[in-house]
Amino acid sequence: MAKRVRIGVDVGGTNTDAVAIDPTLQSTPNRGVLAHHKHPTTPDVTSGITAAVQEVLTKSGVPSHEIASVTVGTTHFINAVVEQDARRLRRVAILRLSKSFLREVPPFSEFPPGLTSIMQGYVGYLDGGLHIDGSQEAPINEAQVIERCAEIKKLGLNAIVVAGVYSPIDEVFRQEDKVREIIMREIPGADVVCSHEVANMGFMERENAAILNAAILKYAKRTVKGFRAAMKSLKLTCPLFLTQNDGTLLDSASAANIPIRTFSSGATNSMRGAAYLAGDELKSSSAIVLDIGGTTSDVGVLLPSGLPRQASAYVTVAGVRVNYSMPHLHSIGLGGGSIVRKQDGKVTVGPDSVGLDLITKGLVFGGDVTTTTDVTVALGKASVGDETKIESIKGELAEAAKEQIQLLLEGAIDIIKTSPDPMPVLLVGGGSILAPDTLRGASQLIRPPFHDVANAVGAAVSKVGGAVDLIQGVSNQSVAQATEFAKDLAIKRAVEAGAIASTVIVAELDTMPLQYVANQLRTVVKAVGELDINMQPASLEDDESADEDDQLEDTKDFAVKVFDEPPVDPRSYTPTVVIQSESGHPEWLLSETDINYLADGCYVLGCAGGGSPAASRIQLRNMLRAGHRMRIIDVSALPSTARIYWGGHMGSPATSVERLQSTETVQAFRVLMEYLGQDDFDAVMGLEIGGANGLEPMLVGSSRFFDRPVIDGDWMGRAYPTYWQTTIAVHAPGELVPCAIDSGDGNSIIMTRANNDEIVDRALRASCAEMGSRVGKAAKPTSTEKVKKFGVLNTCSLAWRIGRCIAMAEATNTMSRVAEAIVEEAGGEKSAKILFRGKIVAVERRLFKGHSYGEITIAGIAGDDDDAPENRGRMAAVVSGGTLKIPFKNENILAEHTDDEGNKSVIASVPDLIAVLDTESGKALGVPEFKYGYRVTVLGITCSPRWTETEMGLKIGGPEAFGYDVKYKALGEYVEPRSVIEEYAKR
Incomplete structure (x- = not known):
């Protein structure tokens, strides 16, 4: 008999679900589900998995040697991070690869303080890094790596992250891999995580993901080892897989090395399982999945590929921004344990819940709390507990609660949809009995068989995937050719991961021309296919002997938590504006709160451009914490003879998200000052208030560099794509030169003359492309008269006020x-x-x-x-x-x-x-x-x-x-x- 039966396991916070399923029987009434079982999740987890799998083996009658695969979906690893469990997380050493960049925004810049206190171990910098075109910024210096390894060894650290600029596109030099080889030679037995193996473009988010992965790595290997031990005790010799966040499989050896890819697989499993169980009932090419649990309901969209729609580029896990694949979900506080109240004549449902205490606190179970489960029983839609206990809520209260439940679910469906057209809605989860018979926005409601174990079914039937994220030049090839190359590479990776070649399809494809960079295309592709059960997955090096950690598996160590200072209340905050003793004019001394407001406001004024201010905000915040000052003045404080320097960044945000924030603009100012023979100026003004460039004057004018005030104004009042789209070019043509640009890594150019302003931008932009697609720029110094006559004034004030509006809304709900x-x-x-x-x-x-x-x-x-x-x-x-x-x-x-x-x-x-x-x-x-x-x-x-x-x-x-x-x-x-x-x- 061919091996067809797969076992799927989903380890939840409450229950561990297991199913035995034969996918070749999907068209039968039982969808090929041969047996299923729920078992309480145990503290050591593995014994709960063993018990659940043993039960489905017994119920199904399938011999162990005929099982094709075991696939586990688990919240193990993410829970350890969310709970800040110090025993399961290690200190991490980080080695960054870039000769000239990455110094201004250090690792852990946006981690919650509690996780930082547990994980932060060492930060070192090495020559290396790539440019946006794939060329080397600098080669790896082996002697440097050896020096850093010696420092790491002294600290006793053996979890190490290697993160290089543009490493996801490094197909030629393989810098991160080379550094890993040296580390493994110098520190035998170290766990080394290369960032390009964890996530895609976006240096900070990719590094964050790699840090989380490294911190949990030892615990992940131990956990996967426990899973394999459970299989061994059940005499299962088939491959073991874990489910990834995107709905595809990861063999156990890979999962033990990249556990972060399994962090959020639970919701994905439910969605995949729902689609499988619906079978022929699902006529549409896509559908909404509504997974109703005990406390919350998760809503997501299944794409025609059968995979869930993915979230936006950046997501947050345990308060840390990362950029790996995650399903796009909307969650609401509605579940079987949600509390129903009647106050002031109005009935409310949730968002609070009795949770796991439903079986003791719910009315039908003899408790005194009215829950949605009680309402469902009162409406005659379910038969659980003692129905005599709910006489008091039958009638008007139950109907009003039913109406609120319906509104909550319809609102969640509407938010997750991308079209006003109705879509099929699949109902899964133990709380799906709450759903009414019809929902606005749903073309049909499908509650498939075995809906309460859809998560385990989804794990069992997961596919194998391959993904690429490439930046390619399209000056010597067409966009179509570049896209085909990326698709072919994704398909190849899926086959290498264990997919049957004939079944692989391209499930997702996104092409994105890079902003401000000519002829550069970013292509993101995901290919998926059916699992080849004859594949021999990589082996995990199991140590058969038990260690101390194995004995302590059921013990958690929650270190003394370190909490961040609460945010300043915008309702009472006032900025610091003081009278300058020498001039008698007021100066606005910026605080961290001001920088936060300015950053959010600048992005609004960027009109979708100007680049994200996120890295600039961190840079300026750290400078303030180091004791530097930044100040803003009104234009009226300028003497008539003032010399005013102005400028900002030129280039692509795609470069900024990898190199992060640096000091190119400061260098450009110095280059221009040297050319003009000037050693001083009176004030700084921004090129544009929009996006990251809105914060650049604060960097230049800070006491760390020139210690000059920033004028409350700029030359655009917004963001524009080009240097010559400025109000000074409108009213005073010819004022853009001489000017200078600097790449931040030793290259600078001065433009001395031009016969029109547009050519200045075109010439500098061409040079910028050759200098890494991002430069700092210093423009011809201007005068007080021109600022007053041609500048857009009080734009720093406007950005601050807009940012405060956002903070106020957050503070006041x-x-x-x-x-x-x-x-x-x-x-x-x-x-x-x-x-x-x-x-x-x-x-x-x-x-x-x-x-x-x-x-x-x-x-x-x-x-x-x-x-x-x-x-x-x-x-x-x-x-x-x-x-x-x-x-x-x-x-x-x-x-x-x-x-x-x-x-x-x-x-x-x-x-x-x-x-x-x-x-x-x-x-x-x-x-x-x-x-x-x-x-x-x-x-x-x-x-x-x-x-x-x-x-x-x-x-x-x-x-x-x-x-x-x-x-x-x-x-x-x-x-x-x-x-x-x-x-x-x-x-």
Whole structure:
């Protein structure tokens, strides 16, 4: 008899579920499920797995030697991190590879303090790193590696992370692998994690994932060893797999080495199991899965590939930002143990729950707490416990609770959908009995057989995957050729991982031209196929002897927790503005809170461009903690003879996310000062307030470098793609040269003359591409007169106020009204407006003449009710219903609305500001974060008259500059932002 039967196990916090299943019998009524069993999860876990698997073997009658595979989904590893279990986590040494970068934003910069105190062991820097085109920044220096190894050995550390700039695209030099080889030679037995094997592009998030992986590695190996011991005791000789976060398999040896890939596989298993169990009932190519448990309900979308839709580029695990594959889920506080209350005549359901105590606290079990399970029994939809105990809730209370349950589930479905069209909804989980017979937004409700063990079924039927994340040049090949190469490589990796070649398909494909970089394409591909049960997986080097840790498996050690300082309350916070003793003018002395507000506000003003301020915020925060100061002044504090330097970054955010923040702009200032024979200046001004560039003047002007004040203003009032799209170029042509750029790794260029301003940007951008696609830039020094006449003033104040609005909404739980608060700070409704509310349903990115363009489509959300409690009294959007399209060239260009009858109208365009806010967090979404499924609020702010008072301003910064034959129409009347300095000056 061929080996066809697979065993799936899902280890949850409460129960360990196991199934024995023959996938060749999926079309039969029992879906091929030969046996299933629930067993309480045991403290040592392995004995619970052993008991559950033994039971399904007994029930199914299948001999051990006829089992094809055992697949386990487990929360083991993520729980140890979430719980900050010090005995299961190790200190980690980190070696960063880059000769010139990565020093400004150290490891653990955004870790919760508790995890940092447990994991942080050592940080070292080595020559190495790549440029965005795959060339070496510097080769590996073996002597350096040996020196760092000696330092690590002295500290007694043997969990080591190696993280290099652009390591995921390092197919030639294999720098991380070379360093690992040296470490293994110098520190025998060390556990070395190379970041490129853990996650994709985005240095900080990839390094974070590698650190978590290294910290849990020893515990993971011990746990997998326990799983294998359980199999051995059951006389199972088949391969052991663990399920990954993306719904694919990982052999046990690989899982023991990359446990982070299994962190969030539970929800994925439920979704995969739901699709399998639904069988022929699932007619559609995609569906929503609603997994209702005891405390929460998780909602996700199954794609036509049978895999769950993935979350956006960055996700948070235990408070740490990482960038590995995770399913996109929406969770609500509704489960079988959710508490039902009646207060002031209104019935509420959850979000709190009796959880595991349901069987003692629920009414039907003799307790005194009314739960959703009691309501379900009262409605006659379930028969559990003692029905005589629920007479008091039958009738009006039960019906009202049923209505609330229905609203909660319909709201969750609506959030996760990307289209107003109804979709099939699969109901799984032990709490699925709560669901009503119909739900708005569902074309059909399917509660498949064995729905309460869908998670274990999903583990059993998981597929094998292969993934790639490449950056390729497309000047000498077509986009189609680059895409095909990436697809072929993903398929090859899936086969190497154990997929049957003939079954492999491309499940996900995303191509993204890089911003500000000509002819560079990033391609992300995932291929999946059926498991080849004849594959011989890599072996895990099991030590048969028990060690001390094995004996202590059921003991947890929660170290004394280290908590971060609570955030400053924005309702009472006031910025520090003091009178400067020498000049008598006020200066705004920046604090960490101010930097946080400025960062969030700058990203909103970036209009989806300017680059994420995240790394800049950390850099400036650390400088403040080191005792440096940063200050902002009003333009009125400038003497008429002041010499003002200005500048910022030029290049691609795709470089910034790998090199992080550095000091290129400081170097560019020094290069230009040397050329001009100047050794001093009076103030710094920003090129643009949008995105990361909005914070760059604070770096240059800090006491760490030039110790000069930053002017409350900039040359754009927003972000634009090019250097010449500035108000000084509009009103004073020829003022961009001489200027300098510096790459931060020893290369600089000075441009001395130009016959027009546009050629300055084009020439510098070509040089920038050859210098790593990111440089700091210093522009020709300007005067007080020009700043006053041509600058956009008080934009630092506006960014701060917008950031404070977001913080205020977080502190007061008024996130649903954060857009209204921003409108008020931006001058009220005569100056700013909410343009549209909806959900991103399409994202298109493309290359045109070597540059990145794109467009997002936002659909109005059906049932987005203004009468809902959280929406009452909110500001009306300019348009509603239909769709809104926003084309972008790094920044948003215009907003075109199409109503339900197909009529089109442009409701806003550059140079007015168009910002897309994540409705859930209130924060801005940049072009790299645009992804379908986000609920968003589109905000419009009237631009400075510096852009509209001349024809040249509209020619440089209006729709025509981006190739659109659209006549600019002002969104409203410009209102100059209120000065923070003037409001808070201590006189």
